[in-house]
Amino acid sequence: MSTTSLPVTGADSLGSPEPRSGKPAARLADARRALVPYGYLTPTMVLLVVLMVIPIVMVIGYSLMDNVIMKKNPQFVGFKHYIDILTSESFWTAVTNTLFFTGVSVIAHLLIGLAFAMMLNTGLIGTRTKAIFRTIYVLPWLFTVAIIAVLWRLLLEPNGVVNFLLTASHLTGTEVEWLSSPETALFAVTFINIWAGYPFYMTSLLAGLQGIPADYYEAAQVDGANAWQRFTAITIPQLKPIIISMALLDFIWTTQQFALIWMTTGGGPLGTTEMLSTFTYKLAFSKYQFGTASASAVIVLVISMVLAFFYVRAQKARD
Amino acid sequence: MDRKLRRLLGKIAVLIALVVGALFAGLPVLWMLSSSFKLNTDIFAYPPQLIPPNPTLEAYTAIFTDPVKVRFFLNSYFISLSVTVLTLLVAVLAAYALSRFEFPFKRVLNVVIISVQAVPPITLLIPYFGLIMFLGLYNTYPGLILTYMVFTLPYAIIMMTGYFNTLPRELDEAVKVDGGSSWTALWRVLVPISVPGLVSVGIYTFMIAWNEYLFALTLTKTPEMRTVPIGIQLLMGQHSYEWNQMMSMSILGCIPILLLFLFFQRYFIGGMTAGAVKN
Incomplete structure (x- = not known):
């Protein structure tokens, strides 16, 4: 928010125009000048109104109507769809799965990201070695979700390389169908998401670590603080603002994750990996229950907006 | 002497951790690269081959x-x-x-x-x-x-x-x-x-x-x-x-x-x- 909350007093400073004479010509010029910023903002506003505001109004409208799109004259049904959704068991399964998937992903992203960032920030290793490792560590970030999904489907095939390594090292007795057995599917998709998402934390935390002044650590060392004490007393507090904003952003994104689930398990088997996003998608595009699907979509929107509110507050607190 | 030794041990520990991390991050990608040069029939060869046995640009x-x-x-x-x-x-x-x-x-x-x-x-x-x-x-x-x-x-x-x-x-x-x-x-x-x-x-x-x-x-x-x-x-x-x-x-x-x-x-x-x- 530092970007947008700076006081603006500048070149065009329309907020504080100098006192002008009341001549009509001058007033017209004033009015024209006052319109200048709106001119610059027009393309953005048109796009956001047509493709963001209107769809949101539409989806809220849909959610209050008897099955829209499919029916010619849909009836207003009030909150019926919301009650249907909130009392359906599959919705709460999706909520639980989403919470597990998101919670575990965010924590693991943070821990792995922090560990890797600290390894890449140590003075014990040469710069060139670190640069090579950094490039390797960033790799998962360079792949689109579709690629990550097919890659891990290949790796996790029953006769694939992961099962080979696990059985060869006697960690598992038999080949596991990671993505198609109800016991393992949720763990498998969560693991894939962890693999795909930690580099985002790593690069940000690395930048954060490099921003901590070295004399903080030197002073702590003079005071006799050991490595763990330096970590908890300097590193963590210094990184805290970055960690909070990233965790919130990641939380928002991960609760919205669709493509990865859709291309690995499709929400199955037996709904064990059904997330709010796949649940909503299926209601709309497989069951054609657009009214119920819209109600679910609005619920997802409300959850995201609440999270976004906390994100904005965390950002404000930092400035 | 003691400090030097500790530094060396620390360096080795970090290097091991870095390599483990690199395997976690890089092996799947390496497998993707290797599989793209394999014949489709070699994809699930047993035991798995990191180096394509019959390298090909077919894919x-x-x-x-x-x-x-x-x-x-x-x-x-x-x-x-x-x-x-x-x-x-x-x-x-x-x-x-x-x-x-x-x-x-x-x-x-x-x-x-x-x-x-x-x-x-x-x-x-x-x-x-x-x-x-x-x-x-x-x-x-x-x-x-x-x-x-x-x-x-x-x-x-x-x-x-x-x-x-x-x-x-x-x-x-x-x-x-x-x-x-x-x-x-x-x-x-x-x-x-x-x-x-x-x-x-x-x-x-x-x-x-x-x-x-x-x-x-x-x-x-x-x-x-x-x-x-x-x-x-x-x-x-x-x-x-x-x-x-x-x-x-x-x-x-x-x-x-x-x-x-x-x-x-x-x-x-x-x-x-x-x-x-x-x-």
């Missing part, structure tokens, strides 16, 4: 000689580049207004632009289907391009506003003194010195567009409008799994992002971090 030629698959790539490049150029253009204008002008509802607009970033794509998907149909944009390039801009613009505007705010106002005032308009000040003075900011925002935008899946899946219908992520998934839906082709297509599909990363690493990390952390 790559299969992609390059199939006009449908080449079209996936052309579509992805065209759409992503268009989204990048248009997003930068529109964002620069909006950011200029937000950075250099004071006007009613500015704060409201700021809050809207920030919170719009958190709107879940799945929420927009249901009304979009009808809306894009209504606008006659179903299964067209403009349909996807405009849709992606909705997701790339807010971030781009926030980042560019931040960038413009760091540039001294005296620069555009000098243009005014010389009798130039705010338009001239923007394009002749601000934009040319904002290239680093434009590069990071451009990379971010390109990546979003290149990776998008949900809307590409829903708002296009015919093979000649499909993008790379959908193309990869289509390969999966075929009667027999052509794993080697899926892997070669994945390798080809990450090349533009990899190149952006290698050439603009500094902007990449700096820009993404700044975006994730500062705005």
Whole structure:
């Protein structure tokens, strides 16, 4: 928010125009000048109104109507769809799965990201070695979700390389169908998401670590603080603002994750990996229950907006 | 002596940890690369072979000689580049207004632009289907391009506003003194010195567009409008799994992002971090 909350007093400073004479010509010029910023903002506003505001109004409208799109004259049904959704068991399964998937992903992203960032920030290793490792560590970030999904489907095939390594090292007795057995599917998709998402934390935390002044650590060392004490007393507090904003952003994104689930398990088997996003998608595009699907979509929107509110507050607190 | 020894032990410990981490991050990618040079019959060879036993370019030629698959790539490049150029253009204008002008509802607009970033794509998907149909944009390039801009613009505007705010106002005032308009000040003075900011925002935008899946899946219908992520998934839906082709297509599909990363690493990390952390 530092970007947008700076006081603006500048070149065009329309907020504080100098006192002008009341001549009509001058007033017209004033009015024209006052319109200048709106001119610059027009393309953005048109796009956001047509493709963001209107769809949101539409989806809220849909959610209050008897099955829209499919029916010619849909009836207003009030909150019926919301009650249907909130009392359906599959919705709460999706909520639980989403919470597990998101919670575990965010924590693991943070821990792995922090560990890797600290390894890449140590003075014990040469710069060139670190640069090579950094490039390797960033790799998962360079792949689109579709690629990550097919890659891990290949790796996790029953006769694939992961099962080979696990059985060869006697960690598992038999080949596991990671993505198609109800016991393992949720763990498998969560693991894939962890693999795909930690580099985002790593690069940000690395930048954060490099921003901590070295004399903080030197002073702590003079005071006799050991490595763990330096970590908890300097590193963590210094990184805290970055960690909070990233965790919130990641939380928002991960609760919205669709493509990865859709291309690995499709929400199955037996709904064990059904997330709010796949649940909503299926209601709309497989069951054609657009009214119920819209109600679910609005619920997802409300959850995201609440999270976004906390994100904005965390950002404000930092400035 | 003791200190030297401890340092050495620490160094070895860190190196071991780094290698373990590199295996976690890199082995799957190495496996992808290796599988793309295998015959499909060797994919599940027992025991698994990291070095392809019969190395072949078969999977790559299969992609390059199939006009449908080449079209996936052309579509992805065209759409992503268009989204990048248009997003930068529109964002620069909006950011200029937000950075250099004071006007009613500015704060409201700021809050809207920030919170719009958190709107879940799945929420927009249901009304979009009808809306894009209504606008006659179903299964067209403009349909996807405009849709992606909705997701790339807010971030781009926030980042560019931040960038413009760091540039001294005296620069555009000098243009005014010389009798130039705010338009001239923007394009002749601000934009040319904002290239680093434009590069990071451009990379971010390109990546979003290149990776998008949900809307590409829903708002296009015919093979000649499909993008790379959908193309990869289509390969999966075929009667027999052509794993080697899926892997070669994945390798080809990450090349533009990899190149952006290698050439603009500094902007990449700096820009993404700044975006994730500062705005």
